[in-house]
Amino acid sequence: MRYAPLAPELFIENRRRLRELLPPGALAIFQANDIQPTNADGTLPFRQNNDLFYLSGVDQEESILVLCPGAALEKHREILFLKETSEHILVWEGYKLTKDEARTQSGILTIMWLDAFKTVLPALMNEAEYVFLNANEHIRATVEVETRDARFIKSLQAAYPLHQYRRVAPLLHGLRAIKSAEEIRTMREAMRLTGQAFRRVLGFVRPGVWEFEIEAEILHEFVRGRSRGPAYGSIIASGKNATVLHYTSNDHQCQAGDVLLLDFGAEYANYAADLSRAIPVSGTFSPRQRQVYDAVLRVMSFAKTRLVVGNDIETYHKEVGQNMEQELIKLDLLKAEDVKNQDSDAPAYKKYFPHGTSHYLGLDVHDVGFKYRKFEAGMVYTCEPGIYIPDENLGIRLENDILITATGNEDLMADIPLQAEEIERLMRG
Template identity: 55%
Template sequence: MKYHPIDKNLYIKNRAKFASQMKPNSVAVFNSNDMYPVSADTTLPFAQHRDILYLSGVDQEESILLLFPDAPYQHLKEVLFLRETNEHIAVWEGEKLTKERAFEVSGIKTVYWLTDFHKILKEVMSYADTMYINTNEHYRASVETETREARFIKWWKENYPAHKVEKSNPILQRLRSIKESEEIDLLQKACDLTEKGFRRVLSFVKPNVMEYEIEAEFAHEFIRNRSKGFAYTPIIASGNNANVLHYIENNQQCKEGDLILLDVGAEYANYSSDMTRTIPVSGKFSPRQKEVYNAVLRVKNEATKLLVPGTLWKEYHLEVGKIMTSELLGLGLIDTADVQNENPEWPAYKKYFMHGTSHHLGLDTHDYGLLHEPMQANMVFTVEPGIYIPKEGFGIRLEDDVVIQKSGEPFNLMRNIPIEIEEIESIMNA
């Protein structure tokens, strides 16, 4: 791994929190992700399943975590199963975790090779009444590929039909949404790398540069600072490309007078940052661009103040909609008649701001979190309003990542990333 070692006490705490929510005499199993094939002998780069990572710190394929808090024997309460390493694997693929190193990473004392999994599971299931299966129930999930986790669940249900079934996901949705201090530090590190990349780009951008060249500047800065790269597919959208919300081609030339919407974030130790800034190709905003930019910035700042403990998701977005409506009226993009005659299901402001304002952030860019439950301290959210005006040839979105505090306004993890017009123009013209 490129990132520095993480204190195993984080994973010890995470497992203890999960175990405390399990029903008596129950077992939970978590699988690594597959190595996904491309063609011939090629695979995509490995990305660990976030749940086993959250509970163990093991960032390696073909790994299984078993939790059995009420096991009759101490060595079965927490068990890791790893692919057995050897000299041949070390030469061809690089070192894999040894049993000793797995303990240093996870704090789990009982480590078996994967070949022993079915034998140990059979013993464990003879003691247990209930199995926690780990299904993907994220509100944005749309999974067509059968995952390693899904194959295990199918196999387990066929082989142990008499056991009761519970779901791990609701527990993990709550636990993962509230960050430990170590996790906030890792998120801050990811945001700091994003800052480095953005400052590099501010000094690089000029008329006629290609969008993919800007993407390359970000990638260079991220990887040289121990990141694997982007936390998600980057959006480098110049001119009218910014009005395509998920534009990822990044293959157009940036023209003088246009704006570039940069939706980019570095990952660090599998934790995501998620930043959006909008900058002028020529280093100076036009009067109209400034007017719209500052309107978006005001919405972001006001929306941020609403992210406090007890806030409900739907009510939050209703309030942000009111703030945005006021700004669009001021810009002359909508009028009072538009507001009076609006469809409550699709308010007038949605013509220019059609997406949500915030989402949970953490190990996933769109992280776990139950949206029907009130916000709590140490949840981390993005704040990302935008105004998109195809007729005027530009779109503006601004986004920061913030941590909800017990009292007062959220703590901005991107507080050091330039966002005010004057600072952006100053750096670009230095």
């Protein structure tokens, strides 16, 4: 792995917290993600299942984690099964974890090779009354391929039809929503790399550069900082492209007078950063561009004040929407009558600000967590208002990542340039 090792105490504590939520007689089983094929004999880069990583810190394919807190044999209460290496694997695939390395990394004492799973499983199932299995239950997930989890669920239920099967995802969603100090430290590193990449871009962008060249500058900064790369597909959108919310083709040339919308973030140790900025390709905003930029910045500043303990996402989005309405009226994009006569289920501001303002952030960019849970200390949310005006070939979105604390919140990206004057000054060099 490229990144510096995380403290094993993180994973030890995560397992402890999950065990406290499991009933007597419980067995929980977690599978690594598949290695996804492309064409012929090609494969995509491996990305670990976030729940398995959260509980073990192991970033290796074909791994299985078993938690059986009430097992009669103490060595069966936590077991990590790993792919056993060989001379052939070493030559063709590279290095794999040893048992001692896995113990050090995860804090799990019982490490077995993967072949032992089929031997140990019957004994564990014999003791278990409830079997907790994992699946991707993210509220926005669309899963069109059969996952390793799905295949395992089918095979296990076919072999052991009389057990009581339960979902572990809701338990993990509740735990992962609150970030520990070690997780925050790791996310700060992802954000540091993201800030470095943004500063690099400010010195690079000028009329005539291509969006993909800017993407390459960002990737350079990520990889040299021990990141695997972007936490999600980078959006490098100039001119009218910035009005397409999930524009990722990044294949246009930047033109003088355009605003360039950037939405990107580094991944570090599987944790994500998520940043959005809008910068003038020519180095200076036009009066109208600056007017819209400042409006978005004011909405962002307001929204940050509402990301506090006790608020909830529905109330929060309603408050931000009302603030955005007033800014859009000032920009002559809405009229007061539009707001007065609007359908409450389809507010007028959505024409220019069609997406939500915030989402959970963590191991996933749109991290797991119960959407309607009240804000609590330790949650990390993005804050990303935007205004998109296709008729003006203009889209501006500003986004920082916010840690909710017991006394308010902390902007984890406060040191990344945001004010228009600073951006223009840095672009001038």
